[in-house]
Amino acid sequence: MLSFLPVLVFPLLMAAAGVRDAISYTIPNWMPLALAGVFLVAAPLAGLGWAAIGLHLAVGFGALFxxxxxxxxxxxxxxxxxxxxxxxxxxxxxxxxxxxxVTALFGGLFTVLLLMARKYAPPRLIGAWPNELFQQDAAIPYGVALALGALTVFPGSEIFAAGVAA
Structure with missing residues (x-):
């Protein structure tokens, strides 16, 4: 039962981080920390061996760098x-x-669509959004692309397959 944990927690936290970034242009530190902490619990429960966990940690640290x-x-x-x-x-x-x-593809697509929306969106849509997302010179909240990429690829991942099989 506990090996099903990654199938639930990872998508929920990634989706929440993407939404939070789109609304507030912030991703609170507790979100990536929770993802890392839950991974450390979920990986052994999903049957990943020490070598596989070590490789996942190396990839995570490389990505952090x-x-x-x-x-x-x-x-x-x-x-x-x-x-x-x-x-x-x-x-x-x-x-x-x-x-x-996949994240890079979503990032490019999201950026193009957002820039088009910023240029052509009706003023009432821009005024209804809670932050500067639709303002011409605002940054692109890349957490949205990260969440979309992760949610798209996750069902094909090793840890998802192990969690579903358990």
Missing amino acids: IGMAMFALGWLGGGDAKLFAAAALWFGWPGVVAFVL
Whole structure:
């Protein structure tokens, strides 16, 4: 029963982080920390061995390093970098490759659609949104793309398959 935990918690936290980023342009630290903490409990319950868990941890730390570099360059927000690392931890190797590619596709699509909405959306829609999401010079909340990429790829992941099979 407990091995089903990742099937429930990961999608809920990722979806919540994406929505939170779209609404407030923030991803609270507790969200990526909760994802990492639940992974450490869920991975052994799902039957991942120590070598597999170690590889997942290496991927997560690598993603954190890459995310920090992207934050330093101004390409991502700090919350996005931490969420990227926490999600990458769940996918491990080679699953992180699909996660990164699908997230990049969603990121590009979301950016184009958001820029079009900013240009062509009716003023009442812009005024109804609770933050500056539709303002011309506002940043792009990349947590949305991270959540969409993670939710799309997760059903094909090793840990999802193990959680469903249990």
